[in-house]
Every structure is written in structure tokens, then in C-alpha cells.
Amino acid sequence: QVELVESGGGLVQTGGSLRLTCVASGRILTNYSMGWFRQSPGNEREFVAAVGWRDGARTRYADSVRGRFVISRDNALNAAILQMDNLKPEDTGDYYCAARLGVWVVNLPDEYDHWGRGTRVTVSS
DSSP states (O other), X not given: OOEEXXXXXXXXXXXXXXXXXXXEESSOOTTEEEEEEEEOTTSOOEEEEEEOSTTOOOEEEOXXXXXXXXEEEETTTTEEEEEEOSOOXXXXXXXXXXXXXXXXXXXXXXXXXXXXXXXXXEEEO
């Protein structure tokens, strides 16, 4: 059983930065691809970014965050990291970490097997 725990959310002003961390327990995540999704009230969960397994060389981003967010993995910590810079009010939402076994970097929530409980990000204007 894989347990994912997110941290690092909070309140920040427009243009600010936050660093989200997703730490896994129960299994080593080297052979898992990792993704970040977000959801705001009244909206469906949407893809933010994903990183491939092992060395994390493969990455994928939503158009809305490309150039502002960077996803990476720290295999020593068994974690995935989302560095978010130049935040905008539309980035506000609950951010969820997810893991799927395998090499492919996918943007579909249904493709992920394990989910964290989320961390809230609020960007004030």
C-alpha cells in the first residue's frame, strides 16, 4: 500500500512562490511516475504536472503552468516536488499528489493508482 502525504501549501500573494512536497511511505517510488493535480470549488480535478519514473528525465506540464512550475523527484526522500513560482490567483485550489506504476508520464487522473489527501494553495490578488 502506498501512502502519499502532501505539504507546503499556504497563502501567498500574486507573484509569490510555494514549494509543494509529496512524501511516500509503504513503497519505494523509483518505478512510479508522479503527478500533481489541483481542484478548485465547482471545478473538476485538473492536471498540473507529472514526472516520469526513476531519474525523472521525462516531465509534462499543463499549458497554464508551463514556465512557472517545475516538477522534480527526490528518490532519496521518496518524494515528488512541485516548485511554483510567479503564482496567480487562478492557481488557487487544493493540490493533490498522485502515483502510478510505470514509465509513462500521463495527464489523466484515472490513470493514477494512489492519491494523497491534498494541500491547499491560496493566491491572493
